[in-house]
Amino acid sequence: MSVAGINVLVEETRALQAPLLDVRGVSAYYGSIQALKGVDLHVNEGEIVALIGANGAGKSTLMMTIFGQPQARTGSITYAGRDITRMATHEIARLNIAQSPEGRRIFSRMSVRENLQMGAALHGGRYFAEDLERMCVLFPRLKERLDQRGGTMSGGEQQMLAIARALMSRPKLLMLDEPSLGLAPLIVKQIFSAVRELNEREGLTVFIVEQNAYHALKLAHRGYVMVTGAVTMSGTGRELLDNPQVKAAYLEGGQH
Structure with a gap:
């Protein structure tokens, strides 16, 4: 065929x-x-x-x-x-279902790690360590900034974080x-x-x-x-x- x-x-x-x-x-x-x-x-x-x-x-x-x-x-x-x-x-x-909204809307005062923890809350954080590693592979830039406040990152990095946070809920x-x-x-x-x-x-x-x-x-x-x-x-x-x-x-x- x-x-x-x-x-x-x-x-x-x-x-x-x-x-x-x-x-x-x-x-x-x-x-x-x-x-x-x-x-x-x-x-x-x-x-x-x-x-x-x-x-x-x-x-x-x-x-x-x-x-x-x-x-x-x-x-x-x-x-x-x-x-x-x-x-x-x-x-x-x-x-x-997970949504990464227009304008990113991350928690700007929280660190990258804390933002990702919020995304994982739907499952009580059971898969946090595993999924954190997945996000760091998918978006290597985030791995370098896990302890940095979200609001201090560039627009592109914030967008990566917004998507990664949505993915942490395993949609x-x-x-x-x-x-x-x-x-x-x-x-x-x-x-x-x-x-x-x-x-x-x-x-x-x-x-x-x-x-x-x-x-x-x-x-x-x-x-x-x-x-x-x-x-x-x-x-x-x-x-x-x-x-x-x-x-x-x-x-x-x-x-x-």
């Missing part, structure tokens, strides 16, 4: 599986302002799925809505076959909100390389929200495009990279 035929078979097999994360007809509001307009998307187990769009398109709102803040006004959100649409954020966090689904925001191209490549390694080596499922369409779609198995609160396009990462509309809107001058 040709490589193309194998890829089609893989996509068909994935399509037959129930999605790990399934968002159907979701609308959300901030007061009277509608931020999401009937969003449909899904993430299969073992996939990396990217959601791209301009600033203000509603990408981060969708990620926050999946985590219950704000809650969806219409539609449904299902995770691992369980309806989480009306669940509280702290309850969702216990379901093997089945990792949700990344704008991980490349404000970072130098070299750091962006290091972070995306780490995400790819986690997916390929450990089978981690990843849903990534990004303005940096080029890097996100290169990384992703599949992608969605969001415009003013609605999903307007979807396809494989390669299909969207090659799409003339996507190129014109999001890729011109953006290939770093």
